[in-house]
Amino acid sequence: MPHTNSTAESIQEMVRFFLPRCADQSTLRELDQMASDDMQWRYAHALFQRIRHKTLRADTTKHSLLQHQYGFEEICAKTLFNMSGHCDPGCKEFPAPFDDDSPF
Secondary structure, three states: OOOOOHHHHHHHHHHHHHHHHOOOOHHHHHHHHHHOOOOOHHHHHHHHHHHHHHHHHHHHHOOHHHHHHHHHHHHHHHHHHHHHOOOOOOOOOOOOOOOOOOOO
16 A cells, blocks of 8 residues: 655645646646655656756746746655655665755
8 A cells, every 4th residue: 555644745735736727737747646655756766857857948948837837846856756765875877865955
């Protein structure tokens, strides 16, 4: 059975608040699903990378609404990954957690 915690539940609440207000819902939906299952949090780093690419495109086009949305999504993905405890110093892909202050 999937597990979560109050931080993950708060992420879901915020994501669900923004979902109907955002045209691009793809990664928001992924965050919602991922936050509900602690076994999926380890994949949040890869989700962060996909969101980061979207952020960079929004920065290039100066699309401020998308910049804010993707910034929020990045913070959520970083938080879920750090909570996963799946950081492996021997792993070249994801050797360390995001900085503790990343969400702030």
